[in-house]
Amino acid sequence: MKVELRDIHKRFGSVQANDGVSLCIEPGTIYGLLGENGAGKSTLMKILSGFISADSGEILLDGKQVRISSPAEAIKLGVGMLHQDPLDFPPLRVLDDFVLGSPGSWLLSRRRARRELQELASQFHFNLDPEATVSSLSIGERQQLEIVRLLWLGAKVLILDEPTTAISAQQRAKLFAALRKLAKQGQTIIFVSHKLEEVEQICSEVLVLARGRVTGQVAMPFPTEGLVRMMFGQPVMLGKRLDVPLGRPLLELEDVGVSPPQAGRLAVKNLSLAVREGEVIGLAGLEGSGQRLLLEVSAGLIRPTMGKVLLGGRDMTGRPYREFLEAGVAHLPAGRLEEGLIAGMTLTEHVALVERRQPFLVNWEVAAQAAVSRIQEFNIKGRPTTRVEELSGGNQQRALLGLLPPQLKLLLMEHPTRGLDIESSEYIWGLLLNRTLLGTAIIFSSSDLDELLDRSDRILVFFNGSLVSALDARQATVEQLGELIGGKGVA
Amino acid sequence: MEIVTLIASILTASPPVIFAVLGETISEKGGVINLSLDGSILLTAMVAFVVALKTDNVIAGLMAAMVTGALIALIIALVSLTLRQAQVATGFVLALLCRDLAYVLGNPYAHVPGPQIPHTPLGGLSAVPVVGPILFDQDPLVYLSMAAVVVIWIYMYWTRPGLELQGLGERPAAAYARGVNVTLMRYVYTLIGGALVGLGGASFSLLVKPGWARPYGVEGTGWIALSIVIFGGWRPLRAATGAYFFVALQTLANTFQSAMPSVPTQVFPTLPFPLMILTLVLVTIGNADWMNRVLRFLPARLQRFTLRTLRALQASPPAALGTAFEKE
């Protein structure tokens, strides 16, 4: 099916997410949509798949103008979207998830559906057990289920939103094979990603978005630097690296094993690591490969099932979280508003919470003044009376950093600059590197390879619950890192 | 013969709790908690009786009760789905309000004799030994309640819309993506749930505990019904089992009491409540961190058995229960 978007505009508050985007895709194409986080790719695809409506612009399918007002309408017109976190139903069985929402008579015919599910799945060599629960599937398998379901409903346009973020190399190979087969059958595939290598591998045409506008529409193959320039505006330069002298070992993990508290996450085994004062360690790997568990066990939020955790030589294995905090460890979660800050409370209240001067009574004037000084020091765009949910993402992250105690031995962060623009990221890293000068060690996880390479001294790559590689960041390359993350080169 | 009569009388007393539990299960499966249950049951019981009395028509009473139950549910749905206020707060206030309304409006009708649902044995079937007196020698509402369990079970697991109901309370965003009108369906299921609760209340005043009084005597049933829904894991068959179990306990309370006269009379009527707490604990304790640590001290076979039992008892609520759904 031919897909055409003409002059799409969409604004969210003060942000122009899509600013006059037009594209045209012939059937049978695997079309790449490239761009940084926040470039407008997701918004555009949400418009095409019916989740949101454009402020202005037209959508044409097979030459006919259409109005897509809901996802259900979209699939009726043949447009199906696979979300990064597939919109499925965890407690249901695969077969039931497959059938839910499909048109048909009141009575379910599970037999027929099972047959069709298995037929479709086998076409692409997907192994889906109809009786398994969706929650027991890996993300890759959930994607496979969703693709098969959309095809069953008659999708002729398949939009995949960052599909390879959390799947194994094997599953990625299967996915790509499936996409190529579908394209040959005349389907239109739109592959949204910010990963250059994959787009280069599979797409025949690419549209690059930056800050809501189209910066390039090219046929593949196309030189990488050109794509990069279209994405970022200029070739990406390596950030300045501070040379911080490393001190004594601060955190030592000896043969640690951790079991995740919830299902769906891999356990970690045989983790051994020594982190020195002033060192910056980046954790790389697909979501759920073990980085988060490393951070949580180092923070004392989870007990290890095996092994020992030592802080400054002292055995802290199994000690409560409170003792880790007192020992100078801080943990900043990825969900700024979900887990880091308290929505509904002002900056002053947050400052009062962390800065406890007197035993009982809160001196609000002093707290407000302290808030002012922290606002100035960390350049937070807000006032002491601002509630934290009213701050932008970048300012929320600054606030989180601003609430940390001045002396820290170990700072553990999950995705410190996720969703932030370049200016905020630079500023925040400036603050973080200042701390390393004082001897703080930092361990952070990130899915941004450039960030990992620029900021870390060492990069630890996780795959499938094990630490598979430790790289010297100064010498590693993007390709090397990408391959290790994807599981290549693992014995 | 004793056993047969006993089981038959348990079934006879079951419709109110069965209907209430089924209704609330449907409502919560769709994602809306109707905490007003205790008050709703009282108010709908009163309405059923008064209307039946005034019109000399039991069916009218039943209908009126169902409408009342649906109206109460409508208020909760409006306030929580459209006005986005806390479901628990609204439900709690309504629990008290409906109870007080029942007392005020029902005052003139206390201790007044009125119509009841007639006993309706099903012809030849009721003569079948053992099964006959139990299943087929009952009142229409008992038959209806048993049928309701089966019908709702079939609906939820064997029909398309039933599947959508399961998805609705679990992940409304995904249901929306599949074409389900989330808000509308939540209203629909909440209202259906409320109507069933109304039927439960009517089953009290027109069948199991005829008439009206102040206090009526079934105060507290609604709260127990709410906990039976949790115990039932939001599944109709399991919830019905819990309901029958509870009714059995109540029916047997008198028997136990006369068998054990030394036990103070307050123990047996109160027993449901600590049992309720116990079942709630059992149903979620499998997850508790400290529990897992304690279990490790047990010998391996006992550990596995305990884990398996706990896992079988596990109930987790529909993930989106109590939340509002916004499209963007």
Place this chain on the structure above:
Amino acid sequence: MHSVLTRPGTGLADLLLRLAGILVALILSALILLIAGTSPLDAFNLLFTGAFGSSTKLAYVITAWVPVLLCCAGLLITFSAGLWNIGVEGQIIMGAVFATWLMRVLGDPLPAGIVLPLAALAGLAGGGVWGVLTGMLKLYGNVNEIFGGLGLNFIASSLTVYLVLGPWKRPGIGSTSGTQPFPPALWLPSFEGFNVSPVEILLGLTAVALIAVMLRGTYFGLRLKAIGKNMRAAFLMGIPTSQHLLAAFALCGAFAGLAGWVLVVGASSRHNLFPLISSGYGFLAILVVLLANLSAIWSVPISFFFAAIGIGSLQLALQRQLDSSLGGVIQGLLVLSILVTQGIRNRLLKRGD
């Protein structure tokens, strides 16, 4: 549980909207009265005179006001922490039970000046323990505090029936009218001719004032607020959430237990322990706090107003054969209408965005 209620507004429009809500509630009440067969004006008049018609009646209102005030103080704590302490009724009862027990044991040997305060402490302890039980059920048994509280309410109430008909029964025939009333020496002193105890009033008002200060001006209060809004984030910040939640339950239970003590020794009380001694005051306090939108200052007049409705409605039962639950209907309608108008206001605000 997340924040119990949404933030109130302070502008003129909000005030008008709230007044509109109150008006609707009154109109609905009038309708109910019509259905029940009475003239609304007549009924409202009776309510008013039933509450304020004479000094005796006013004394009753004040006496009903105090336990509600005390429970409000406690509930403000638990609501701040995001908890629904439905178990407050059982906590009142256990406070009354503990206080009664202490007075029965020590009432004779020791002078009243010592026994009464000790009994107050016993009441605090009884309610506090009952509250902690609910908390432990929640934290270690994963039982939602609504159900845990309810179950414990019923257990407390049955325990009282057992005591009143069993070990503590009146000499002669045990009846549910309660235990042997305590001698006047063990009553709280009251004014001449105005059967109200200044001790009670002082206690109630001090409690609410104390809680208001505690919630807004101490670290404990701030931390409770943090827990109520985002328990996970509060935990990550280093706040010991379990301890604080248990403390909240214990404190609320303690205040409720104190209310139980007041219900036994207070001026217009029956001076004994009887089943259902909590008389729904705990639930009433929940309604008051909801209507006051968790404001301590507003809880004071609203609880007085609700107490007046409650006492006034007794007249309706006496003089017009109406059930006294009518008071409850009016109270419930008021709270419901505020919830509705709050919701409407928030919807309108969103549309205007």
